[in-house]
Amino acid sequence: MKHVIDTNCLLSFVTDRNLKQNRRMAAVFERASILEEEVVLVSNVISEFVYVQLSVYKQKEKLVSAMIADLVNHPGVQYHHGFFPETILSLWPGFVPDFGDAVIATAAKTLGIPVYTFDLAFRRCLERIAIPVDAPE
Numbered sequence: 001m002k003h004v005i006d007t008n009c010l011l012s013f014v015t016d017r018n019l020k021q022n023r024r025m026a027a028v029f030e031r032a033s034i035l036e037e038e039v040v041l042v043s044n045v046i047s048e049f050v051y052v053q054l055s056v057y058k059q060k061e062k063l064v065s066a067m068i069a070d071l072v073n074h075p076g077v078q079y080h081h082g083f084f085p086e087t088i089l090s091l092w093p094g095f096v097p098d099f100g101d102a103v104i105a106t107a108a109k110t111l112g113i114p115v116y117t118f119d120l121a122f123r124r125c126l127e128r129i130a131i132p133v134d135a136p137e
Helices: 007-014 019-033 043-055 061-072 085-091 099-111 120-128
Strands: 002-005 038-042 077-080
Touching: 002 007, 002 099, 007 019, 007 043, 019 038, 038 043, 038 099, 043 061, 043 099, 061 077, 085 099, 099 120
Parallel strands: 002 038, 038 077
Antiparallel strands: none
16 A cells, blocks of 8 residues: 655654554554555655754754655655645645645645545545545554
8 A cells, every 4th residue: 555644644653742643653664664555755744844843843953854864765665746736726725724735635636645644634624625545554
């Protein structure tokens, strides 16, 4: 199975902010490491991840840089620019009120793969516009 990953999933993987989500994401990356699953990481998620790590978690830039390098080089992780302006603007702000979520939704729609997210409001938006969505298990 292949999924575009939401920033909240990535943050849950590298922090202890929610241990249940952390365990679920660890399982996803474990499956990815043996190529049973593929995680698509889009550029906007990397940008949001960096912002949150630096501004909220007060991580050092070198550590965040190393985390990103590890993620993009992790087996089963595929980087994609994920930026399709016309489709993004067709979803945002009318159907998907958060711009970052619209970028992820657009990537999933354009690439034809579901989204992994823990964000219930984003899940509802995706369901309303018929973009497949899963909670990581």
